[in-house]
Amino acid sequence: MDDLLGEFVAETREMLEAIEGEIVAWESDPADRARLDAIFRFVHTVKGNCGFFDFPRLEKLSHAAESVLAEVRAGRRSADSNLVDAVLAIIDRIAEMADAIESGEELPGNNDDLLIAAINATADDVSISATMQAAETAALKSHGPGATPRSIRLPVDLLDRVMSGISDMVLARNDLARRLRASGAEPTIDGPFERLSGILTDVRDAVTRMRMQRIDQLYNALPRLVRDLSAELGKQVMLDLEGGDVELDREMIEMIRDPITHIIRNAIDHGIETPSERIAAGKREIGLLSAVSRQSGNKIALTISDDGRGVNIAKLGRKAVAAGLFSQDEIDAMSRDDLHELMFEPGLSTAEQVSAISGRGVGMDVVRSNLEKIGGTIKVRSKDGEGSLFILEIPLTLTIVSGLTIGTCGQRFAIPQSYVEEIVHGGSNAVEFSQVGEAELVNFRGQRIPCLSLAKVLGLDDDASVCGKTLALVRLGNGELFAVAVDQIFDHEDLVVKPLAPAIMATGFYAGTTLLDDGNPILMLDIPSIAQAQGLANETRVRTPKNVAIVAEVAAQARPIMLFVGLDGRRRAIGMDIIRRIDVAPRSAVNIEGRRAQVVIDDLILPLLGLDGGTLPEDKIKLLRLSDGQCELAYAVRDVADAADLENAIVPADDDSLIEGVTLIDGEPVTIVDGHALFARFGRAAPRGEPLTCRLPMDDEWSQSMLAPLVLAAGYRIVTSDDEAADVTIVMDEAGDPDISAEAAVIRLHSDAHGPSAGSEGIYRYDRDALIGALKSAGMGGK
Amino acid sequence: MGELLVMTIIAGRRAALRAADVQSVIEIERIHPVPRAPNFIAGLAALRSQSLTVIDCRKSIGLARGAAADCRAAVVELGGHPYALLVDSVVDVVESRSEPMPLPGGFGEGWSRVAIGMVETEDEPALLIDIARMVAGPGANRAAIAA
Secondary structure, three states: OHHHHHHHHHHHHHHHHHHHHHHHHHHHOOOOHHHHHHHHHHHHHHHHHHHHHOOHHHHHHHHHHHHHHHHHHHOOOOOOHHHHHHHHHHHHHHHHHHHHHHHOOOOOOOOHHHHHHHHHOOOOOOOHHHHHHHHHHHHHHOOOOOOOOOOOOOOHHHHHHHHHHHHHHHHHHHHHHHHHHHOOOOHHHHHHHHHHHHHHHHHHHHHHHHOEEEOHHHHOOHHHHHHHHHHHHOOOEEEEEEOOOOEEEHHHHHHHHHHHHHHHHHHHHHHOOOHHHHHHOOOOOOEEEEEEEEEEOOEEEEEEEEOOOOOOHHHHHHHHHHOOOOOHHHHHOOOHHHHHHHHHOOOOOOOOOOOOOOOOOOOHHHHHHHHHHOOOEEEEEEEOOOEEEEEEEEEOOOOEEEEEEEEEOOEEEEEEHHHEEEEEEOOOOOEEEEEEOOEEEEEEOOEEEEEEEHHHHOOOOOOOOOOOOEEEEEEOOOOOEEEEEEOEEEEEEEEEOEOOOHHHHOOOOEEEEEEOOOOOEEEEEOHHHHHHHOOOOOOOOOOOHHHHHHHHHHHHHOEEEEEEEEOOOOEEEEEHHHEEEEEEEEHHHEEEEOOEEEEEEOOEEEEEEOOOOOOOOOOEEEEEEEEOOOOEEEEEEEEEEEEEEEOOOOEOOOOOOOEEEEEEEOOEEEEEEOHHHHHHHHOOOOOOOOOEEEEOOOOOHHHHHHHHHHHHHOOEEEEOOOOOOOOEEEEEOOOOOOOOOOOOEEEEEEOOOOOOOOOOOOEEOOOHHHHHHHHHHHHHHHO | OOOEEEEEEEOOEEEEEEOOOEEEEEEOOOOEOOOOOOOOEEEEEEEOOEEEEEEEHHHHHOOOOOOOOOOEEEEEEEOOEEEEEEOOEEEEEEEOOOOOEOOOOOOOOOHHHHEEEEEOOOOOOEEEEOHHHHHHOOOOOHHHHHO
16 A cells, blocks of 8 residues: 555656646646646646545545636636746645655644635635635745655766776776777677677767756756746746756756746846836836856856846945945946855845845845856856846756867867767869958858868967868857867767866867767867967857847748759759659659650559659669649659758859759758659649639739749749739738729738737738738639 | 885976875877966876866976876876876886985975975985875966865
């Protein structure tokens, strides 16, 4: 029975952890059915389990929550914030009870009825908040000591010992492998050795990960913290978390948990204004709080920023004078950054009133000293009325870095993979080197990028030119791009980076050292420091929302394509959206007559394309079956390669109307076949008496090159003369209302991915599905 | 008195290290140089799963003369970092016959910086080396070592 009980408690706790974030996300979007279902499942499972164990109170609570959520699911109640508060309170109580059950104590509190009353109250009932508060206060009092979680604790040095033991085993294995190779093939030994090798690799992976945790572990608790705090303080805060996949030593995560909680409390309490203050200041009423973590050289940089009122440095200065830390003259002479530093002086707090959340004046100095204990740093930047930014840097010790190993002048180094944007072979035609003064530049995809010769930077060869070398394009945390010229690029490897001796760290070129599989030590380059030393990096920039918008637009334009090799052996690509399937047809199914070719598949005669410049294979041919929804085409290929996203710009090809253009995919030029042009020319739409007509914006290049083929493919004839009537008229958002007869349809396009400008409706011009849909429905209505 | 010492030869002179500080004596197969590092740092070497920072003792003392007879090094740990002290050769482990004592007039430039004092042994006296100062290199002052 005890075992079963333990299972029940463990399961409850696991589920609690899992839905913690869900419930807050659900509150911000009560229409989110998936989240609602997850929470419902939780209370439902708890209810079922406690019926089995005879916990009447727990059952009553979960039953109350379940029935309310069931009503929300059925659409009879809406999830307002009161309801969410009540559900959260019940979930908290369930957690407390689970703890009490495990430690064998009395179940805490006895005011479940208050919670149940709160959850059953209707949204307009004014007494709810009072009820809730009473319940919550009582809950707070009854909070017992936390029970032990279902996991074991290990001393970290034990893990270290295991890890170094495994590393030694890998080295011994490599040594053994060399000897085996030297002594010649030995099949009876080779098999088991391979197996041993494989197992060792697995174990090593597992052991290396044992110490690591994703920073998500830390992030998980934040939505709830922010929600509770902002509700308590009457503020509205949106939390934005980024970089949760950065891995950090377990110990480090524990060490930074409290400082980060403290900074977030401060940001909500002091930084972000109340909604009315924000509106008065011309900001959105919802404050934005963001936490971004990024691996940056030998550090993890964790940036916490808010768009609140910023740090009141004048007040900080006054306080420092009042506390006798500095004289007024000293304060007057201080720079803004120095004044920020005052925040970390013991005993200073800018809050006028001591609140329960923060402002006891024991905060930031403790935060800084805790961070410094683990070798981290903290910096503050702020702007009056615009927000503040906390930059925490935590050392990389023992973090696993995916690295790129490179060679120059016979020596090997590693670069953290996260910096490497692309690898470019200097010998290729796409790269051009130039020299301006002493500085060397590389021209790549129309961009001039500063280029460093690693040999020169490290003083291995002062005359090393970057010309023709292999380049690693490196992007820094602040978005700046530069190229590092090296002799060779070897491999990607997961590296466990260890700190270097202080005398080597002091050079500023290295972030750490690691042992490669062959047992040789290798240095990890400190890219940001090198860039800074070479004058290539600026102070960390605050990410502006503008950048986000640009990224979104690019993402909207990324279009999935299928890469294939044509019969002529050339690499081509075609839009994924028009490919219905890939088929194989026998040679005998193909019928070529003059310039027209057909193929018979599934008793259908389809026009066959893609034969130019190639010969048909002897027996079977591979076909891409293309469809625009109305008719089908077959495109003969030699081989289908891969799917990819079209991210780079398409350079139009003028001479061939069936070719949309050429783009770069993985650094190689690929010809894009224009699917719409194919259908426009070869597609045999269902016969109709007279094609519908469509008028396009005439003097617009975009509509001629992009829109026209699409409209043709949809079965329209394009009207060119001004006085001819058109069934459908397409206008761009910049243009005014066209002069058209009442029965004709109008499709309005706009160029902003996020939606039309205020007061008008329309279709984003790259939203081809919506556009085709609109053309189709206009056609049905028109005739 | 009665302390175990690892007796080595550095730049042709007898130099002793406290055996308690020395984890092992190894033969370094290959030293991987560290570009831009101070010149008394010979580079990195691998010992099992660790990277050792190899300190060229002669250069740390400030003597460039003489080449290492073999690649013997004493492995020590300081501030959590493992170091290999590259010496001319490792002679023996001996017992000290005296407390380390200063010598009027010092041990000569360079040597004085890294010396704890002179110790008597069974046969000849030797210089007892301060490992922290040896690792810190010629540029470092006492304050930096203490920190």
